[in-house]
Amino acid sequence: MNRKIKVLYISYLQFKKNFIQYPYRKFNFIELFLIWVSQKVTRSQFLVLSGILVGLSAGSAGVILKVFVHYIQSAISADAPLEERLLIYGIFPMIGITLTAFIVKYFFKGDEEKEISFILKDISKKQSKVKLSKMYSQILQSGITVGFGGSVGLETPIAVTGSAIGSNYAQRYRLGFKERTLLLAAGAAAGISAAFNAPIAGIMFAFEIILTGLVFTDFIPLVIASICGSLLSTIILNEDILFNFQTRETFNHFNVFYFLGLGVLTGLYARYFLVVGQRVQKFFDRYKKHVLLKAVLGGAVLSILCVLFPPLFGEGYMNIRTIYQGDVDMLIEGSLFRYIGNSDVIIIVFLSLTILLKAFATSITLSSGGNGGNFAPSLMAGGLLGFVFGFSLEIMGFTDVPTTNLMLVGMAGVMSGAMYAPLTAIFLIAESSSGYDLFIPLMIVSVTSYIINRSFSPINPSFKELAEKGDIFTTRQDQNILSHISLNDCINPSSILIRTTDSMEEVLHIFRNSDQNSMAVVDANNEFWGVLNREQLRPFLLNKESADGTSVTQLAIAPPFIISPNDSVMEVTKMFDEADVWQLPLLDEERMFKGFISRSKILTNYRALLRDYSE
Template structure:
């Protein structure tokens, strides 16, 4: 009995210590309790608890965003006469993008980091520490953008929000890099899971996108977080808000040829989607310092597109649902194309133009100042593409064309190619449509689309620039580790310099009293002149030749490479491999000598980081 009382008293003292160490102003009671609990649980147990809390928090954020957008769009009713609907399409996208840009500029200091690529950069360059403002900024900005008709999706902002929640939770409880990254990925998985009610797709998204280049064995918290996010959205959201398609046709293996054709079609469309995005991004880059002007211009362009092609308004899931229910003619009747009738040819032309312009509408929304992602646009475009493909085959006389299945599989195809995430696309459609019997066509189309895009670029073009700079992790493990090494940590601390005014006796004395094989030659202003190495001076050091009449400047030779402070360690490593030397000079812009970069120091730092990441 006394022992139990003693243990209870010790626990009380520990709790009191935490309470004093972390004042109530900074930590509320729940956080104090969790800090105390973390000291009582093992690492694995606390990570499981953390996965539950992060999953529920990220799932709640996803639910809030979905409900927020649903409320805005319900307020902007489109169930009005045709002329008034055109007015809505012509005004609200402009208002949405402009209002989002205004909020970003004046409430978030112009911070336009809104894509998944910036989360990947935070993992690589900031030790998985995401800004705390990302926990709520994405909800507000994307909610306004999409709610007012921006042609983007909510899933990327939900994933970014979930990542921020996981990262800041881990920071709050002083977890290490690996735990912080794991919970960051768990938050993203929970967000995607909540958005689509697809827990496996959320997990696949975390592994394919967020955790690229990282190795984890303890992924149970990620699974638990994804489950929590999915359960939360299922309990709170109704089917009108969730991405949900139940009806489909039975898969017939004789239709494989159709899916092969659709795979090629979605692959090239995905490439088109990405190229258009890059083109539009470059166009709006010229207005980088004029945020509101850029938003007004982009909003005006989007409004015009929405007036001409109303399916471009908003996420677009309602259009897929309309076609899925067999009401494709309603899309024509709600547009200016209704004046041309609703024949089969008009339907194909209208939907084909909508598919092509969807890439522009999405890119304009994103890069002119709106906030959103490519999930919904790629799914909508893929669904329309699958329908047009199947409908065209029917008009050409082909029988038993599985048009409904082609729509579902088309969504996965475009998403797989546009996001370089085939597994995410496969499981997303399989889970959201309960279409596990469609796994074979889903895999065929998704893999073909992915391989076509990989043939153009091994890395997603959205991430390519960051990957080339070493700002994000890739599948190259050596690059990932080298990108974490600083040049300053690779400078040889025992570098000895030779001045151009030094006599040969002084030079020989320095070499005899040093173990360095090379020394930098500088003038009185520290300007770099070249190198002197021990091999050059061997005859003088062995007294085989007289150094009389020989000057330092005469003997100085140019190095094979000169390193700049702006060079990455990866670039420096390539220089060492090509030159086959052990140290190279580091010069600033004024050609002042800053020291020797040592190859052995790079290897030492590499081994240390490799050991840290393996633990």
């Protein structure tokens, strides 16, 4: 045993000695050791090791961010009288958003890419290469936004940070696209797993969101990374920081109709949440060139909302926990509504308005310059909606209403509909509450909400614009592959030009000495005139008819479609299907002929990419 260790050590020293002769890049001891290990083990073994390292790194980032925000909010609002808390709610959200916008503008060169959609775009368009700065920028920006009361969550920034860690790790060790994408997804899974102490939910998130449209068989590194993230949060974070709900009621199958009704409510609310987000985003887009003005405006509106409805301040998990523990009166006492009263009607009105305004508060935070995500807002809104639904049923005289369970499954319902991720929502709540006996109501509510939102839009509206441009992968495998094919790679290299001034003898001579079936006709200014096909010239080529008195301009025909450089390969494919031809002309903006796009070249490139993605 000792002899084997000695041999390995000598091997490493020799490798290090040879390696440092390459001065183009510096490596530290750990990196040198990992490069040496990668040459001593199989690909699968190195990916498992990579999954552990990425999982621990991404999990650590998630834990640090959660602790950072927890202590900021504890410091600025702990045990403060109502008047002081209202003052905090009226000032700090605006400070947080403005400070975040300032940091983005002056320290990160205006890089506002902060959503999961941009990670999906990096996978599709940049070969899963995420900017190095994303490994730390999201922690800083979201920590300030949420810590100072921004009405968003930390989970999306944690997932983006984890993705950046996985991607840059893979880039450092020169791993291929599939390995790079796998470790990117592993980092995101570890981040979500650490944030919620829910490893299965982290894995589901990676498959439902990050790896959409991609096929992987070697997913063990992703599982290991998620486990590592969950273990870190379990060891380091305490119950006050973790998203954890243990007490619940036993599931009774006679309550199925309650859950069906809640499924419809959460589905409609999720749609409302998404539509509000789009409308608010359009409003703030007017101020794109005035970053700080936009931040001050959005921060001021958010501060006013937080003063009127304090549960909108920050992530909102503490408010859900307060209601979950049966202390809903504390929310009323901590707001201006205390001066109106705390009757059942006041409670329902207060919480209903909070639910409706949560969509605005979250959208304003994100659109005006804050950094965060929709995980926490959807969970908070869903929990409140479940409580209001159950509490209303109790007031109307219904018996045995499982209000606690309705709160839990309500969280899953809104999250499922708003994020188009039903499996993530189901397992997140099941793991966070140890409520595996609630799988049936969780599935009923989550699936109902998901189906309702899919009926409005088959693709998550947050990703729709990028999906239509072909900038991200979708569940349509053909479209994913075609989006990676360039028109320039599909030009027939043997394209031949004929001029309108050429004689028919010259044209027939060209066709007789070429294997091309179509040739482009251009005028004296090189502008496209039309197309000549071998089929048209067949009588002349076989000497069945005389070409005397016939000109090129008389025979040239307009093609069924003309391709422009801005057309996508997906659009070109539809043109070929409709026209049922094998070549179509590509013209620039000045109608200059650039070549024939070949249908067979598209098919060849498609097969090559399909083989690469399937290996």
